[in-house]
Amino acid sequence: MILGTIFLIILYLILKYVLAWITYFNNLDSRLGNSTWRWSYDYPVIGERDISDLDDKVFVRLRRKKNKVITLMYSIVFIMFVASMALLSKFLLFFLN
Secondary structure (H helix, E strand, C coil): CHHHHHHHHHHHHHHHHHHHHHHHHHHHCHHHCCCCCCCCCCCCCCCCCCCCCCCCHHHHHHHHHHHHHHHHHHHHHHHHHHHHHHHHHHHHHHHHC
């Protein structure tokens, strides 16, 4: 149980670090928005979606970096959920036996 708790604390600190990166990316360009939990999609362009960096290289590359960090954040949250369920089951087994 102690190692599980330490693991969750470490994951929480990593999550706070990743959230700080997302906030940093949001502050670099106003077109990214202020959302922490959603991927930033393409800003409106005439015609099809902007899938390459031909129109606005700086923004598209920044958006891709932010989307990678958000994917990392979601994976950390998922790992934290699984670890917390494992810790809860160990906790219940310890006190109910």
